[in-house]
Amino acid sequence: MTEGSALNEEVGSPALRELLAEIDTALADAEQAFGRAGDLAALEEARIAYLGKKGRLATLNQRFGQLAADEKPLAGKQLNARKAEIVRLDAERREQLERAEIERRLEAEAVDVTLPGAAVPTGRLHPIEQTRRQVEAIFRSMGFRVTESPEVETEWVNFEALNILSDHPARDMQDTFFTDRGKVLRTHTSGNQIRTMTELEPPLAIVSTGKVYRCDSDVTHSPMFYQMEGYLVDKAISMGHLKGVLESFIHALYGAKVGTRFRPSFFPFTEPSAELDMACVFCSGSGCRVCSQTGWLEVLGCGMIHPVVLRNCGIDPEVWSGFAFGLGLDRITMLKYGIDNIRLLYENDLRFLSQF
Numbered sequence: 001m002t003e004g005s006a007l008n009e010e011v012g013s014p015a016l017r018e019l020l021a022e023i024d025t026a027l028a029d030a031e032q033a034f035g036r037a038g039d040l041a042a043l044e045e046a047r048i049a050y051l052g053k054k055g056r057l058a059t060l061n062q063r064f065g066q067l068a069a070d071e072k073p074l075a076g077k078q079l080n081a082r083k084a085e086i087v088r089l090d091a092e093r094r095e096q097l098e099r100a101e102i103e104r105r106l107e108a109e110a111v112d113v114t115l116p117g118a119a120v121p122t123g124r125l126h127p128i129e130q131t132r133r134q135v136e137a138i139f140r141s142m143g144f145r146v147t148e149s150p151e152v153e154t155e156w157v158n159f160e161a162l163n164i165l166s167d168h169p170a171r172d173m174q175d176t177f178f179t180d181r182g183k184v185l186r187t188h189t190s191g192n193q194i195r196t197m198t199e200l201e202p203p204l205a206i207v208s209t210g211k212v213y214r215c216d217s218d219v220t221h222s223p224m225f226y227q228m229e230g231y232l233v234d235k236a237i238s239m240g241h242l243k244g245v246l247e248s249f250i251h252a253l254y255g256a257k258v259g260t261r262f263r264p265s266f267f268p269f270t271e272p273s274a275e276l277d278m279a280c281v282f283c284s285g286s287g288c289r290v291c292s293q294t295g296w297l298e299v300l301g302c303g304m305i306h307p308v309v310l311r312n313c314g315i316d317p318e319v320w321s322g323f324a325f326g327l328g329l330d331r332i333t334m335l336k337y338g339i340d341n342i343r344l345l346y347e348n349d350l351r352f353l354s355q356f
């Protein structure tokens with residue numbers, strides 16, 4: 001800024017002196033204009049006003065024509081020096097504004113890590129599915145294998161092969177959903193025994209879970225529900241093995257202190273047959289509404305596989321013997337959580353399901 005005043009006022013023509021003065025004024029004005037520019041857009045506008053093709057310096061350059069030939073180099077040198085200064089001022093201001101912009105943005109976009117997060121609702125497994133996985137895991141730990149079989153089953157697999165003959169009440173139209181050509185919606189998972197035992201050689205230890213269907217619907221019955229079938233076939237298998245396995249299962253599921261008892265029963269596909277009860281988990285055996293004041297809850301049906309069933313699958317009952325059991329996963333789930341209406345399990349009301 002002071003360099004210009006080094007020029008002696010007496011030097012050169014009035015036109016040269018005037019031009020040199022205006023060049024200095026342009027530098028001073030540019031410095032002010034850049035300083036006033038509050039953001040990058042305003043600075044760009046100011047830059048064009050001074051350095052652009054039609055800017056103030058370009059206009060001054062056009063006035064060189066009025067100068068004497070020997071004055072032009074001096075004016076040109078002065079104009080270039082001031083122009084370089086203006087370019088430097090512009091770059092300096094640009095850097096300041098860019099830094100300020102970054103800081104402003106960092107502040108605006110800052111994340112307060114101390115704020116509590118927004119809760120994301122999570123899904124969960126249906127209570128019956130939770131029970132199924134838990135029950136399968138218990139039997140897997142005892143060496144059982146998990147297999148599946150079809151939900152639409154032949155009458156032979158679902159009934160005849162299991163020693164449920166044509167006059168048995170289970171085969172009544174009232175109880176079974178018949179499809180067509182000798183097929184039914186399976187009424188129990190016991191058909192899995194037939195499927196597996198006709199395909200595989202003993203020894204076998206299998207559990208199989210899945211949906212079963214019956215024409216039945218009230219607070220404790222649903223037309224579709226979940227069962228688990230389990231069986232073990234080997235040499236010299238006795239009721240002792242059956243009791244040991246099932247007691248271990250109940251203790252794994254409900255705790256080691258839960259009492260159990262076996263009662264004689266009847267099923268066409270087992271001989272002898274039994275039902276397993278456990279001490280009521282709601283009243284610890286003293287009697288309540290859930291256990292009908294008996295102190296006991298029915299958990300499952302079981303027994304030694306009937307020799308006829310083994311023979312139907314091509315297994316020699318003189319060599320092999322086995323036990324089988326079937327249980328309702330719905331019932332196990334209801335007992336586990338104290339649910340008294342089976343429909344709650346199938347209505348898929350989230351207010352109910354989210355409690356598990």
Ligand SMILES: [Zn+2]
Binds near residue numbers: 280290
């Ligand atoms: Zn009870």
